[in-house]
Amino acid sequence: MAFALQTEKLCKSFGALTVADNIDFRLEPGSRHALIGPNGAGKTTFVNMLTGVLAPTSGRIFLNEQEVTRSSQAARVSHGLGRTFQITTLFKTLPVLDNVALAVAERTGVARRMWRSASSHKEILEEGRSLLDALGLADDAATPAQDLPYGKQRLLEIAVTLGLRPKVLLLDEPAAGVPSHDSKRILEQLEKLPADIAILIIEHDMDLVFRFAQRITVLVQGQVLVEGTPSEIAADKRVRDVYLGEGHA
């Protein structure tokens, strides 16, 4: 079986501190997979290794069967890896539509062009508009990203990444800092994402995780504690002890 994303014995140490300890992880094509774990479990480090922000100390990473362990961020994006950020990372002074258009232009190679005006590339703008439409942001196209309400900024974060047409989408706490009624809206949008995209979601909001994910991996102190379906995870004694027990007692 081909995996959309796979890691083999992935390790990362900062000096004596091991934050990723032999992580074997597999993401099936089109699956909805969640990565959970207490604070400091190494979730963000794991994502940063997957996306190429951090180099692993040892181990290997595969994207659609191709090894990308040493590839640049840009190369991984062109292999179909898209990510959103835990802390909103947008082009905040630029209009919402430009935020999406820049991503679409990178994917299509238009971004390298130096002569014809950007605004005459109608196909980029059209695709950008349809992405905004899909995420319910069509009315905000001309608003600078920083003037959007926070919940919509989180949606724009997703829209920008979808502009890359990823095969694998890493969502780093898409609902971070969003009030609960807005997090429902985000979940609704996530459920509408194309079924052929494999999604790995890192999230603290357990309601969202258990509703959205088909499989859950629990990371504790840099190690995979257990992996299974939501009901298996909810029933697992170890998970309840180290993780759910604390927050949901």
Place this chain on the structure above:
Amino acid sequence: MSGYTADTRIRWTESLPWVAALAFFFIFPEYLSLGARVLIFILFALSLDLILGYGGIVTLGHSAFFGLGAYTAGILSAKLGINEPFLQLAAAAGMSALLGLATGAVILRTRALTLLMLTLAITAILLEIANKWSTMTGGADGLSGVQVSPILGLFRFDLYGKTAFLYCLAALFIGWFVIRRIIYSPYGAMLTGIRDNSTRMHAIGAPVYWRLVLIYTVSATMAGIAGALLTQVNQFVGLNVLGLEPSGDILVMLILGGVGRLYGAFVGPVVYIIVQDTLAKQYPEYWYLGIGALLIVVVLFARGGILGLFDQWLSHFKPKSSARASAL
């Protein structure tokens, strides 16, 4: 404002610099040499705006390219006897492009203060080379004996600077046209993205470093051409084209006019050189004080430069809906 949602049509206000330049040519025939210098500094400031205002590369070393261009043109003529003006420009462009590519490839891996210091170091090194290698550069005495053949074999550089002025105006027009195209292109939009948030630019798959190296090289090329023009107009090259001082001057000119708004590069040098010329006549030793005071006022009260102030003023007369589109 560049980008995918920008209106890129040429507005009538954009003809003002050219109308003003031609009017100047006819009204002030005795000031054409000064006028040519202003045009050259506008071209230099435009090249800086491309990387600073759009790419977000903060530099105190842009004079490296200006100076290299100036010395390339000067040495070609004074030492090798090559007086063809376009050949001098092409050689200056080529040398500056090479230096831009070579140094950009090294220093653009760094950011912020480190980058600033490295840019400064490069122009300081070139200044020392020009100072010490006096057999080639004339050292502290400067390089004299520069000659320029008539342009296209027809137009001789005259005593009043008529040819020089129109020649520089033509060069500036071409430079402006190219930079305007780049700014409004997808590449320009991408640069704005890097300036705004380079983390996000990496995450959407842009090879940020290479993109910056390329635009740095383009900018260096234009600065080199501006330097060569100065040599041709002055028929002399002095050490004052290299080092911190000219880098700082051009930065101040751009900040005065307004960074990242294309026409700030036009307004800044005009204001700067007029103030400098006026003050230097009255107070030959203290004119820098006047420039300093002007800079403080602009930075404190007009953060978008003189043009930014003008925009604010205009927006009082406009309906709210179009307030975002800038006039200039």
